[in-house]
Amino acid sequence: QVQLVESGGGLVQAGGSLRLSCVASGRTSSIYTMGWFRQAPGKEREFVATVSRSGGSTYYADSVKGRFTISRDNAKNMLYLQMMSLKPEDTAVYSCAAARYPIVPATSPNSYDYWGQGTQVTVSS
Numbered sequence: 001q002v003q004l005v006e007s008g009g010g011l012v013q014a015g016g017s018l019r020l021s022c023v024a025s026g027r028t029s030s031i032y033t034m035g036w037f038r039q040a041p042g043k044e045r046e047f048v049a050t051v052s053r054s055g056g057s058t059y060y061a062d063s064v065k066g067r068f069t070i071s072r073d074n075a076k077n078m079l080y081l082q083m084m085s086l087k088p089e090d091t092a093v094y095s096c097a098a099a100r101y102p103i104v105p106a107t108s109p110n111s112y113d114y115w116g117q118g119t120q121v122t123v124s125s
Helices: none
Strands: 002-007 010-013 018-026 034-039 046-051 058-060 068-073 078-083 092-098 119-124
Touching: 002 092, 018 034, 018 092, 018 119, 034 068, 034 078, 046 068, 046 078, 058 068, 078 092
Parallel strands: 010 119
Antiparallel strands: 002 018, 018 078, 034 046, 034 092, 046 058, 068 078, 092 119
């Protein structure tokens, strides 16, 4: 089993930045692709970004492309999401996810086997 815990969420003004972190524990050697998803109130879970095991391949939702950057540090079992130029529509609970298979790009929630509890990001206008 793998446990994922996110941190770094908070309240920020539009145009501001936040960096989300996700630490993995347990059988981390079984993790391949990792990703970030978000869910706003009353909306379905939405793909944000994904990264391959090596970190060399990344893929983003059109809505965040050019503003968000996903990265990982396998030595520290960490996943990051650097978010810049935040907009009110980025407000959501952000969750990290890990897959046991090297699926690239993994944009569907069904591709992931492990999920964190999420961290709230609120962007005020």
